[in-house]
Amino acid sequence: MAYKVENAVIMAAGLSSRFAPLSYEKPKALITVKGEVLIERQIRQLKEAGIHDIAIVTGYKKEKFEYLKEKCQVTLIENPEYATRNNNGSIYSAREWIRNTYVCSADNYFPENPFESEVEGSYYSVLYADGKTNEWCVTEDETGRITSVKVGGRDSWYMMGHTFWAEPFSKRFLEILEAEYNKPKTRNKLWEDIYIEHIEELSMKTRKYNQDEIYEFDSLDELREFDENYKTNSGSEILKKISDELQIKEEEIYHLVPAKDENGLVTGVKFEIQGKQFEYDYQLQKLIHGGKIDE
Structure with a gap:
């Protein structure tokens, strides 16, 4: 039918x-x-x-x-x-x-x-x-x-x-x-x-x-594989701020995953740059070095 x-x-x-x-x-x-x-x-x-x-x-x-x-x-x-x-x-x-x-x-x-x-x-x-x-x-x-x-x-x-x-x-x-x-x-x-x-x-x-x-697309990394424009310019003000502060290209920021507190609430984003781990806190609007990548 x-x-x-x-x-x-x-x-x-x-x-x-x-x-x-x-x-x-x-x-x-x-x-x-x-x-x-x-x-x-x-x-x-x-x-x-x-x-x-x-x-x-x-x-x-x-x-x-x-x-x-x-x-x-x-x-x-x-x-x-x-x-x-x-x-x-x-x-x-x-x-x-x-x-x-x-x-x-x-x-x-x-x-x-x-x-x-x-x-x-x-x-x-x-x-x-x-x-x-x-x-x-x-x-x-x-x-x-x-x-x-x-x-x-x-x-x-x-x-x-x-x-x-x-x-x-x-x-x-x-x-x-x-x-x-x-x-x-x-x-x-x-x-x-x-x-x-x-x-x-x-x-x-x-x-x-x-x-x-x-x-x-479950992550920005996956989207970048499909639409290469996101490698160089995602349109994200947060990623632009990070790349400007560290004087790097946006495409050097990868392995992006949400950062969470002990209650499971999302507090920011964790990522890697040249093998080094970082975290950006949404509320503090601050870049934190040395954050552990959370899969």
Whole structure:
């Protein structure tokens, strides 16, 4: 049975702390990749597929997304709990929208448009890993239905990219989410965790893509490999300040990871320069020498 896609929900509420320090200055969804803002590209691709009813779930630096309402004719939905719970909060915030719906992450980059106006049923995009991977690996039956998911594996298809929720899936998932939302243990769960816990009653197939069809950048180092402009000029005021202070080129700053305090809160960014370790503190706006690199 084919389902006509009614709308799309793009989740853009998160902190994306691993994308330090760019994500400290602006939401990851609003970075420019190969000349186009990530979320604007995804909106354009959805509209080219005939999907014009698009909602963006915002939270972190929500005001930065306001321009999209006029420029791209989209609706903004606020997730007020973006900082205190995982992405199930974004699904809950957009629950009135979700029917026959593309549910997407704002930070994916698709070289070619993956969206369609009609879809056969619920699916999760997957890529294939040759060898060992730490991604969410899926097992499927002979029909392509996902039967189990585990973190980490080898020579396996793994979850990456957009999803489509057909109405039967949406209805049942939202019923489960409503029932479990206020339980303390739900707060830290991804929506995918909830799906996996109820996988027998939530039918979703795989949609297989090649490695060069879906990109996700977890760090500035990864983005630099895809868009070389970021090697010399990331647009980050923090990196510019560091390079000016140390009288080096921005491309000499590498291995960037978030710095965290004893409570796990992000306090800055750690990085290396010529094999030496440094840390920049966001609140102090100060460069600290000798910080231990935290993987």
